[in-house]
Amino acid sequence: MSGLSILLRGILFSLIWWLLTDGDTASWWIGVPAVALALIINIALLPSSNLVWHEFLIFVPFFLLRSLLGGVDVARRAIDPRMPIAPALFEYPLRLPAGMPQVFMANTVSLLPGTLSAELCTNCLKVHVLDSRGGFLAELEAVEQRVARLFGTSLKTF
């Protein structure tokens, strides 16, 4: 693991401490050991991540917009008197590498329109879809592609 990524994580944790304490300088007596401890635990649990930071700038607006649409979509279906839903369980073959990218994908999927990740098995994601008539497959493929870019990997081809 490179020194630079340790430094970046340290800065991130310090920033969180600064936020939590409203920038109170006296609190750093506890803050410095807390940040150090968090950093040690973080490195032990997640020794390397190939997160491509600048890809976040593309991913965040995409995610915010899609999750907003996800909320609007489900709210509309819930309030509509006819309740237009046609749920189904679907097994999506994952092409992402195991570990963080797959977990990240599973969590993202649950906040996007009409999809809920129900189980992560070996290289497949069981997805519950709210409306099986919709274009959820194209959406899942697009998300997977974006997550791959975020983690600097490519998708396996079968």
Place this chain on the structure above:
Amino acid sequence: MTLIDYLTAALLLAGAIFFFAGTVGLLRFPDVYTRLHALTKADNVGLGLMVVALAIQAESWTAVGKLLLIWLLVMLAGASVAHLVARGALRRGVRPWKQ
């Protein structure tokens, strides 16, 4: 009231509508999986709108950061817990509702 106050009021109201819709979904939807859809997605948007409403009123940058941190953590917890509940239901053999 200033323009910012009106914006805050509108965003809070919109957020409340999403929380309301999420609860309606929880009550109306037929099974555990569809109910999870309503809770995770609608409540996430509701909270997001409320966070933005409060952030534009905040008196310091640390308050804005704290609000965003809360939203981020709730989002992470909401998505993870929804996944765990759905997985638990699947493993117990709860069949998804079909028309």
